[in-house]
Amino acid sequence: MAVDVSTAAAPAPSPGVAGRSLAIDVRGLEKSFRLPGQKIDSLKERVLHPTISRDFSQLRALDGISFEVNQGEFFGIVGRNGSGKSTLLKVLASIYRADAGLVRMAGRLAPFIELGVGFNMELTARENVQLNGVMMGLTRKEAARRLDAVLDFAELNEFVDLKLKNYSSGMLVRLGFSVMIQADADILLIDEVLAVGDASFQQKCADVFHDLRGSGKTLVLVTHDMNAVDAYCHRAILLDHGQIVHEGNPQEVGRHYLRLNFERGETSSAAQASAGGPAVRLVDIWLEDAAGERTNSVELDDDIRLRAIVEADRDTPAPTFAFLLSNADGVHVFGTATQLKREAGEPDLLAAGSRAKVSARILNPLGSGRYFVDFGVNREHSQTDNVIWVSKAADFVIYGTQAQTGLIALENEFEAVIEDG
Ligand SMILES: Nc1ncnc2c1ncn2[C@@H]1O[C@H](COP(=O)(O)OP(=O)(O)OP(=O)(O)O)[C@@H](O)[C@H]1O
Ligand SMILES: [Mg+2]
Numbered sequence: 001m002a003v004d005v006s007t008a009a010a011p012a013p014s015p016g017v018a019g020r021s022l023a024i025d026v027r028g029l030e031k032s033f034r035l036p037g038q039k040i041d042s043l044k045e046r047v048l049h050p051t052i053s054r055d056f057s058q059l060r061a062l063d064g065i066s067f068e069v070n071q072g073e074f075f076g077i078v079g080r081n082g083s084g085k086s087t088l089l090k091v092l093a094s095i096y097r098a099d100a101g102l103v104r105m106a107g108r109l110a111p112f113i114e115l116g117v118g119f120n121m122e123l124t125a126r127e128n129v130q131l132n133g134v135m136m137g138l139t140r141k142e143a144a145r146r147l148d149a150v151l152d153f154a155e156l157n158e159f160v161d162l163k164l165k166n167y168s169s170g171m172l173v174r175l176g177f178s179v180m181i182q183a184d185a186d187i188l189l190i191d192e193v194l195a196v197g198d199a200s201f202q203q204k205c206a207d208v209f210h211d212l213r214g215s216g217k218t219l220v221l222v223t224h225d226m227n228a229v230d231a232y233c234h235r236a237i238l239l240d241h242g243q244i245v246h247e248g249n250p251q252e253v254g255r256h257y258l259r260l261n262f263e264r265g266e267t268s269s270a271a272q273a274s275a276g277g278p279a280v281r282l283v284d285i286w287l288e289d290a291a292g293e294r295t296n297s298v299e300l301d302d303d304i305r306l307r308a309i310v311e312a313d314r315d316t317p318a319p320t321f322a323f324l325l326s327n328a329d330g331v332h333v334f335g336t337a338t339q340l341k342r343e344a345g346e347p348d349l350l351a352a353g354s355r356a357k358v359s360a361r362i363l364n365p366l367g368s369g370r371y372f373v374d375f376g377v378n379r380e381h382s383q384t385d386n387v388i389w390v391s392k393a394a395d396f397v398i399y400g401t402q403a404q405t406g407l408i409a410l411e412n413e414f415e416a417v418i419e420d421g
Pocket of ligand 1: 085
C-alpha cells in the first residue's frame with residue numbers, strides 16, 4: 001500500500017516557510033468530473049437551451065486548491081459531504097490525475113483512502129500482506145516479519161487465512177490501517193475510514209497518532225470528527241465546493257465547519273403549518289446571536305436568544321407566552337413563560353390586529369446537540385388554556401469542540417497526576 005512518489009516530481013525536500021522543510025506542496029489544483037445524463041441529444045433541447053454547453057456536464061470537485069504541509073505536521077481536511085476532500089486525497093495519492101495544478105511530495109507515501117483499495121479480495125490476509133511486501137521490495141524474511149507485525153496490531157491473527165471478501169468492514173479497516181502503519185512511510189494520507197473500526201481499535205489508532213505526532217512523520221487526515229482534528233492536527237483547512245474557505249488552527253476551522261453545517265435554512269415550516277386558525281398566529285420565530293443576526297446555531301456556553309412575533313386575529317386577554325426547549329430525544333430540558341409587559345394603565349390585552357414581539361435570553365448550560373423550540377400562547381394567564389401551541393416551531397444546534405458528553409455542560413476541574421511513592 002506504500003507508494004514511492006517519483007523523485008523527478010519530488011526532488012529533495014524543498015525549503016518551506018521559516019526554513020522548515022515542506023512535505024507536501026499543492027498549487028492551483030483543479031479536478032472536474034463529467035456528470036452523466038446531461039448530454040444534449042435533441043435538436044429541440046438545443047434550440048430551447050442554446051447556452052447549455054459541455055461545461056454544464058462538468059462537476060468541479062477541486063477548484064483551485066493551494067496549500068503547504070510542513071514535514072512532521074499533522075494536517076486536517078474537513079468539509080461537508082461532497083466538498084472534495086476524498087478527491088483531493090486521491091489526487092495527492094496519484095489515484096486521480098489533476099486537470100491542472102501541481103503536487104509535490106517529499107518522501108514515501110502511504111495512503112489509506114478507501115476500504116479495500118490496494119487489496120485483492122479473493123486472496124487471504126496473509127497473501128495480501130505478502131504481496132504488498134513484495135511490491136515494496138522486501139525480502140522474504142522481512143515480509144514475514146512484517147506480516148506478524150501487521151496481524152498483531154490488527155488483532156487478526158486468527159483470520160490470517162480468510163479471504164478478504166469474507167472480512168467485515170471493521171476487519172478490513174484494521175488490516176488496512178495496520179498495513180499502512182507498518183509500511184513505515186514518511187507521509188500518511190488517511191480518509192475517515194477509521195470511523196468504521198470499533199471503540200477499542202479507534203483507541204489504538206488514537207494512540208498511534210499520538211505516538212507519531214512529533215516523530216517527524218507527516219499526516220493528512222480527512223474527517224468529520226472535529227474532536228479528532230482538534231486532538232491531533234496542528235493545522236486544518238475547510239473545503240466547500242472544491243475551494244478552501246478557511247485555513248488555520250483546528251479549533252477555528254472546526255467552528256467554521258459546524259457553522260457551515262448548521263447555519264443554513266430558515267425556521268421550520270411547522271410553525272406556519274400549525275399556526276393557522278385560532279385567535280393568535282405565530283408570524284415568525286427565530287434565534288439570534290449576540291449581534292442580533294439570525295442564527296440556527298449556538299456555541300456551548302453562549303446565551304440562547306429566542307425571538308418570536310405573534311399577531312392576534314381576535315382579542316386575546318391576559319396572554320402568557322411560553323418557550324419550551326426539548327432535545328433530539330424529545331426530553332423537555334427547559335421551559336419558561338412570561339406575561340405582557342405594560343406601562344401603567346395599559347390593558348393586559350393583545351388586541352385584534354396587533355402584534356407582540358417575544359424575546360427570551362436563556363443562560364446556556366446545555367450540552368452540544370440539536371434542540372427544538374416549542375412556542376405557545378395561553379389566555380387569561382392560564383397554565384392550560386392554549387390559544388396556540390406550535391411544536392418544533394424552530395430548531396437549533398449547540399456546538400463546541402470540548403471533550404464532554406451528556407445533557408448539560410457543567411463547569412468542571414479535572415486532572416490526572418502520577419501518584420508517587
Ligand atoms: N469518480 C467520480 N466521478 C464523478 N464524480 C465524482 C467522482 N468522485 C467524486 N465525484 C464528485 O466530486 C464531488 C466531491 O466528492 P468527494 O468524494 O471528493 O467529496 P468528499 O468531500 O470526500 O465527501 P464525503 O464527506 O461525502 O466523503 C462530489 O460532488 C462527487 O459527486
Ligand atoms: Mg470522502
